[in-house]
Amino acid sequence: MTYCRPQVIVSEWLDMGMKLLKIDPLYEGVLLNRIGRFVVSVKIGSEIVLAHNTNTGRLLDILVPGRRVLLSRTESRIKYRLVGVEDVIRECFNVVDVRTQARAFEESIKLGLLPYFRECYIVKRNPSVGRSRLDYLLRCGSSDVFVETKSAIMRGPRGEAMYPDCETSRGRRHIAVLAELASSGIAAYLVFVSAVCSAKCFRPNEGGDKEIPRLLHEAMGRGVIVKSISIYMNDSGEVFLSDPDVPLCLGDDLQL
Numbered sequence: 001m002t003y004c005r006p007q008v009i010v011s012e013w014l015d016m017g018m019k020l021l022k023i024d025p026l027y028e029g030v031l032l033n034r035i036g037r038f039v040v041s042v043k044i045g046s047e048i049v050l051a052h053n054t055n056t057g058r059l060l061d062i063l064v065p066g067r068r069v070l071l072s073r074t075e076s077r078i079k080y081r082l083v084g085v086e087d088v089i090r091e092c093f094n095v096v097d098v099r100t101q102a103r104a105f106e107e108s109i110k111l112g113l114l115p116y117f118r119e120c121y122i123v124k125r126n127p128s129v130g131r132s133r134l135d136y137l138l139r140c141g142s143s144d145v146f147v148e149t150k151s152a153i154m155r156g157p158r159g160e161a162m163y164p165d166c167e168t169s170r171g172r173r174h175i176a177v178l179a180e181l182a183s184s185g186i187a188a189y190l191v192f193v194s195a196v197c198s199a200k201c202f203r204p205n206e207g208g209d210k211e212i213p214r215l216l217h218e219a220m221g222r223g224v225i226v227k228s229i230s231i232y233m234n235d236s237g238e239v240f241l242s243d244p245d246v247p248l249c250l251g252d253d254l255q256l
Contacts, residue, residue, distance in 0.1 A: 016240055020107040023083055023100065023237035027071040031085065034063050040082055042069055051080040054098045057153060057165045062094060070237065072097075084233045089155075090197035092232045095239060098151050101193045102135070104231045104239050105149055109138070114244050116189075116227060120145065132177045145187040148174045152192040152202055152228065160249055161194030161230070162205040164212060175215045175224075182223030190219070192228040194246050201249035202228035216250070 029042040034053070040063060042051050051071050053063075062085050070084035070093055083100055084093030095101055112118050120140040127137040129146065136147040150171060152161040164171055178188040192202045204213040220226055228246035233239045 017232075017242035018111070018113055018240060019238055020104045020111070020231070020241055021100075021239050023070070023072050023233070023239070025073060026083075026237035027073070027080065028235065029069050029071060031063060031065055031067050031069045033065050034059075039078065040069075042071065042080070042082075044071075049080055050078050051082045052076070052078045053082045053096070055082075055096050055151060055153060057151065059096070059153065059165065061155060062096060062153060064088075068093075068235075070233065070235070083237075087197040087232075089159075090232075092197040092234055094153060094197060095193075095195040095231055095233050096153060100233075100239060101151055101195055101231065102149065104241065105191065105193060105229065108229060108241050108244065113241055114227075114229065116225070116245070117145075129177050129181065132173060134174065134177065140187070143187060145189060146178065146181055147189045147191060148178055149191045149193055150174075152194045152199070153196060154205060154208070155196045155199075156203055156205070158249075159198070159200040160203040161192070161196050161199035161201075161228070161246070162203050162208070163192055164205060164208040167209045168212070171209065172211055172215055175212070175219050178224045179215075179219040179222045182219070187225075188223070189225045189227060190216075192226075192246075194228050194230040194243075195232070197232045198242065199228075199230045199246055201247040203249040213250070 029044040032041040068086040071080040083097040120138040124137040138145040152163040154162040154165040156162045181188040230243035
C-alpha cells in the first residue's frame with residue numbers, strides 16, 4: 001500500500017531553507033524541569049502544565065530550565081507535547097519532537113527535496129525485518145529501499161549535530177540490521193535528522209555510545225549509505241529543511 005503521493009520537484013529554496021510544515025495551534029512557554037523520561041513541566045503565562053517529551057535521549061544540553069519552548073496540543077491525558085526548544089546559539093528552535101522530525105523527513109521525500117531519494121516514495125512505515133522494525137520501506141524506481149532515521153539532537157563542540165547522547169542498544173541493533181540488508185544486496189540507508197539549528201555536519205558521538213562510530217564504519221563498509229538532513233523551526237511553528245545533505249564528520253579513521 002502506498003502512503004505518500006509521488007513527489008513534486010521543488011527547485012526554489014528560500015534563504016532560510018524550504019518550509020516543510022507548520023505546527024498549528026502552537027503554544028509558547030518556559031521550561032521548568034524534566035520530571036521523568038517522557039514528561040517535562042512548562043510555564044505558559046501564569047499556568048504550570050505538563051508536556052509529553054517524545055525524545056528518549058538525555059538531552060542535557062537541550063532541556064535546560066529557563067529556555068523558551070514550543071508545545072502542541074494532544075488528545076491524551078497530558079494535554080501538551082513538547083515540539084521545540086530554544087537554541088542558545090541561533091535565533092531558532094531545535095526540533096526535539098521525534099514525531100515532527102518524522103513528518104519533516106516524510107515531507108522532504110514527498111516534495112523531492114532529498115537528491116538521493118528524488119525518485120522515491122514511501123510504501124510502508126515500520127516494515128518488519130526479521131525481529132526488528134525499521135522506519136520506512138521506500139520504492140525507488142523498481143527497487144525497494146529500507147530506511148532507518150535517527151534523531152541527532154545533541155550539539156557538538158564545533159557546531160556538529162551528534163547522535164547518540166547516551167548508550168542505545170536499539171540504535172546498535174538497527175545499524176546491524178541495515179548492514180545485513182546491504183550485505184545481501186538490498187539497498188539500506190541510515191538517515192540522521194540533525195535537529196539542532198544550523199548544524200555544520202553530523203558526527204557520531206563516541207561519548208554517548210562508544211560502539212556507534214565503529215558500527216557505522218563497519219555498516220558503511222558493507223554497503224549501508226549514511227546521510228543526514230538538517231531541520232529547524234521558528235517561533236511561528238514553521239519547520240524548515242535547511243540542508244538536505246549535511247556533510248558527515250566521521251573522524252580521521254572513519255572518512256567516507
